Amino acid sequence: MSQHLISPSILTADFLHLESEIEMVNQSEADLLHLDIMDGVFVPNLSFGFPVIRQIKKVARKPLDVHLMIVDPDRYLEAYRDAGADWLTVHYETCTHLHRTIQKIRELGMKPAVSVNPHTDVSLLEPILKDLNMVLIMTVNPGFGGQKFIEGSWDKIRKLKKMIVEAGADTLIQVDGGVTQENIGALIQAGVDVFVVGNTIFSAENPSQVTSNLKNSSQ
Secondary structure: OOOEEEEHHHHHHOHHHHHHHHHHHHOOOOOOEEEEEEOOOOOOOOOOOOHHHHHEEEEEEEEEEEEEOOOOOOHHHHHHHHHOOEEEEEEEHHOOOOOHHHHHHHOOOOOEEEOOOOOHHHHHHHHHHHOEEEEEEEOOOOOOOOOOOOHHHHHHHHHHHHHHHHHHHEEEEEEOOOOOOOOOOHHHHOOOEEEEEOOHOOOOHHHHHHHHHHHOOOO
């Protein structure tokens, strides 16, 4: 059985019933809980801030996988740690001193990850691969849920997998956007380890069963 991880994206949950949505994730076979943090500057959308994260942390029993789609993330690293982030992902495109940012995230006790937008070449991450717990490949343009998977992502995933193997790193590959029960098997085969899944889970009649199906998918 595959050892891949499922990280349901709370952005597509019903925020009027957020506690029960998180409880569903708690009781499901999901491994993480994905939080998309958007500032309306780096991406054309706003999501939620520290008060909401702190409330989520109170009820979530899965580690919080926090993805910062914000400019100047360095200003807030400690604040996200204090709010409850376990994994913290910053964007390559927003960090002037990326290595320093990654070191700081690790020093603060979180697992550092870096995300790349669809147009950013993964080869740019080669110098820091061994410093990362995870690389997040955006398989849609960041900012909104429910988009279709960008087909050019397949080559990017395979290229990154090859880089990780050649570097002797144990960095995980995460994808976010357009993951379905139909394409997850091929994505596992391409080398993906962690799946951010939004609409496929939260719009399903039986979200817990869909989570189980995704978790137990094989190549």
